Amino acid sequence: MTDEKLKAAILVVSETASQDPSTDKCIPVLQDVFAKLGNDQWEVASTDIIPDSVLDIQKSIRTWTDSENPINLIVTSGGTGFATKDVTPEAVTPLIDRHAPGLVHGMLSSSFAVTPFALMARPVAGVRKGTLILTLPGSPKGAKENLEAVLKLLPHACVQAAGAASRPLHVGGVEKLENDAGVSSGSTAAGAASGHRHSHHHNHSHSHGGHTGPKAHTKTEDRPQSNDPSAGPTRRYRSSPYPMLAVDEALKLIEEHTPPPIIDKAPVDMALGGSVLAEDVKAAESVPAFRASIVDGYAVRIPSSGKFEKGVYPVALVSHAQAGDVQELEEGQIARITTGAPLPPGADAVVMVEDTVLNSQTADGKEEKEVEILTDEIKSGENVREVGSDVREGATIMKRGEGITVVGGEFGLLASVGTTEVSIYRRPVVGVLSTGDEIIPHDRPGPLSLGEVRDTNRPTLLTAVRSNNFEAVDLGIVSDKPGALEDTLRSAFAKVDVIITSGGVSMGELDLLKPTIERSLGGTIHFGRVNMKPGKPTTFATVPTKHSSSTASRVAKTIFSLPGNPASAVVTFHLFVLPSLHKQAGIVPAGLPRVKVALDADVRMDKGRPEYHRAIVAVARDGGLVASSTGGQRSSRIGSFKGATALLCMPAGEGWVKKGEQVDALLMGKVGAV
Template sequence: MSGKLRAAIIVVSDTASKDASTDKCIPALRQVFTTGGGDRWTAEETCIVSDDVLAIQRAITGYTDVEDFANLIITSGGTGFAQKDVTPEAVTPLIHKHAPGLVHGMLAASLQITPFAVMSRPVAGVRNKSLLITLPGSPKGAVENLQSILKLLPHACQQAAGADSRTLHIGGTQKLEKDAGVQVASATKSGAHPHHHNHGNRHGHGGHAGPVAHTKPEDRPISNDPSAGPTKRYRDSPYPMLAVDEALSLIAQHTPVAEVIDVPVDQNLVGCVLAEDVTAREAVPAFRASIVDGYAIIASDHVMVPSTKGIFPVVSISHAEAKEVPELSIGEIARITTGAPLPNGATAVVMVEDTLIRSTRDDGSEEKEIEILTSEIKAGENVREVGSDVEAGAVVMRRGEGITSVGGEFGLLASVGTQTVKVYRQPIIGVLSTGDEIIPHDRPGELRLGEVRDTNRPTLLTAIRNSGFQAVDLGISSDKPGALEETLRSAMRSVDVIVTSGGVSMGELDLLKPTIERQLGGTIHFGRVSMKPGKPTTFATVPFKTNDGERMSKVIFSLPGNPASAVVTYHLFVLPALHKMSGINPVGLPRVSVVVEQDVRCDTKRAEYHRVLITVGSDGALRASSTGGQRSSRIGSFKGANGLLCLPTTQEMVRKGERCEALLMGMPGSVL
């Protein structure tokens, strides 16, 4: 790594979050980096948050889960035993690799100053490529803890960021200590048994391997290890509980950008979104054309041109076809049909309703002379001039506009001679169910004990196709080790997004998260959301290399197995990602205001999405009626539902007649 290391400082304090002028930690910690950091650090990025788990986690992931990550994030405050001290509880689930050595180093240094250091609960570890360290809330304690380990942190941050360990360790431990400017312990110098600097999976001391504790929080960097057996699996999820808005933000951040492709202008264009402006190659119309059935004439105010009223010979006929029409001279007219080109020399068209036949040709098949009954025809009347609809070179459609089956966009592009356009490629979505208990919904015969008919897969396939996207049925995957990995690897060769249902909870056979992380090398951006239904919803990206060697990311949404949860989370989380990948903006379901038709109880801790039927009342207002019981396994709650009521967590009840926001899944019906 080159350049200075970036440190971010997060102060956790209810008081300072309301009045930043009361904070003394940020300037004190910045001074430590300036005076003791050996010109290795910048510490310009700071923020202050309240003593709230979600607020702390949002602040940290804002520095760690981004491309331009901070090398070091230190928090100050919330590490004691007070009721509101929740910083360790917020930070611990975020850590992928714990660093107990740094914790011991800080505690050892603090204990030399005060015995009350044992009352602190520091946490340290690595998330993604960033090092996280929690410090006490007092400026003095925070400074002392940071000073005790600051010289060791550049080495830790370089390793966390991906620097080559072999290169860093050339010269051994003594060189590392010398470069860091730290003194070797006197006991080691005098020949006492040394502490071996070991960067592997085991930390040796005296040559004896220490025990592996499977149930402590610091040993929960990623999902359950299926090979460890049920007795070793976590009792709590290692994934932090995110707010819905934060989950949506991560989806927007990590969903691949829309890919631009060239496609021909044909019926397959319907549903695509333009990736660039389209200009007209040709004028519409490309020639002067009649807008009525009648007679092309020469109308003018010039003294040499007679009045349009009178009897005139019909010298030619112009139909709507590619055919040359003789030029008109003064005093001559030509029969013309709607859309046909005007003969050269003609300046106007008189409607057939304003004429009479005065004579015919010998065989009686054609007019010979026509009487025009009015003298009011002006030049340009009933004529569609070249480019009067669309001028050549004019922008006919803008980037971001979609091609619909009813809007006439396809006809417009075709009319101006457009052969190909640039559009955003629509993603292909694969839908997979998981579990040995799942059977096809249409399998004949009675269910055996433990079997469950697969309702999620056909339901999700239908929802995706109704949203305008191509959906591929990936079938049902077994819970057997390796089967899910093989299915996912195969699917990634043919689809862009994989949507699964089931297997995302904490059971020993819930294999999706461990398969994504351990076998596929993917990143789980969130594994739990503070909502109902749908808490275990998981969003991940997996690196993938095409046959051409191109590297890209594939998206995996692992939705809960309960039917209602799967459908709600599809609309809430999957659809915005599909919209982004297709260039559709704004993304996600439209949000509307509705009048609630009955009392609805709210969950004051988790965001709830209540299935409702939205109709248009006689007064024009949108009204929402509950579809009944909202248990996450109750797919019947979606019968007739065309909206999701977004219940607030700030009140216990939304009363009948009150307004509430809702997400519109389909067109509202009407009520007389």
């Protein structure tokens, strides 16, 4: 690998430069550093400029680190200061598998030799998968000095991070490493701090727009390097490394990373209910397929003169609405016909039975012999349903994206034109499991032992999945042991498309979902905390799995790790899991319908987080929608869902939303009446 140039990427984080790239000065400065001090070992393979957004930063980095040909080194510039909109460290830290505090120390020491204000930066360094990541200040001078301080050391780090064996690299000891890098023990890494001090100050952050991220009061290097369960409880995180995302940002990540729908061929039968068509459907045959009467009466033949005469006619034929051959009707004859029956060949119109009287009958008195027709105003085609008058062969009867409801006429329409098979979006199969040695089946007889908790989440979530017309697989209760959890998840992904877990996503030493997903399954956690109540620890991840039809191809499957508190689990299922299931099933719009409702009483707001308040929605006498709270809203209180038909989207704030004021509501069930 050392015979080839290492690939670097430069990511500038700046609201101003993202709107006008011509204002950026960092990219050319950093490119110049690679060219002049890189010993011809580097190729700047990619550059990008993005705004101060946690999601945008993470998306750019993942694009470079998670591809089939990952970048060796990513350097970011900007967003590392103390301004409220500087969020680069918060965006980068959760992506890092192994932190590199030594590089952080080297950059700060070198820059501190220039100005004490260098300590106002919050750099992060570490390895994600096979890529080294460094965050540099936003000012061109600060970024240049930080990169110069460590650049000559980075090839060695990048080669190791990419998977090279350490032993051959270290043959010859430290002296050889220093000689190869062009540094010495008595100097800074690249000689950037050359003994004299500059009189200028550095601005190590951009004061521009973006998203506010959490600010830790301790340094990255003083915290655990990773959420490794094997390190024991003394080395676990004391605060979550995952940035707190707004609900809208979390939903965008779910939309972005949910796999697209898979198309299947399906027979036209009652199992189609709830499916969405993946292709237009064309009529295989016309409806009706023959000229048919739309009334009970008598088929007649219009004379060649074009004028039908009233009078007495012999009943020569009988045509019922059943299969069979019908002989041709001659001029001057009529045929008794029932509604829906085919017109005899030669017939032109049908006279309603109301416009006739019986004239004579057969000798046995069982059949009509002659019938008098009382009107001469019969026109050709009267009371006749023509071939294809309902649906013509080849016409599009349903379009891609339309649903086949369980109460509508779509199934009847498909059946009426002879459709035997349609293309539909496969509905994902969902597996549901609970985690925790303290969890016991809800129906186990006998009293609880100290610490035991009945499993309410699993049966509740299974019911919620099935009530939304998705197949649910019960994966049972899994022990709080890393190996047991990994084995269960691996085997489950062989038979389901989506896994929903509850519990094990907080900060306890036995909360193993996130490390198991990241470390054991090679998955990517797209978010691990959401700014909402209840449901803050909600986690969404994708896990690469082998495609069922080919061991060579791999597909991403989704996993939602919901909080263990019952109300939190149900709220987050409806808010986050359901839109993902809808997308995979081709259902548009995805998620719960949103409506405006008026409160029937004052509702207190939570001052810290937006709240999804359980409520009952009904139609008021004036036709508007009114919402009633279900009472106490603790996240452990599943009783708050008793009778609930909606989630009120309550904003964060002090005080109350007053009676009569309107808020958004997400409808989970049928709307009643006041």
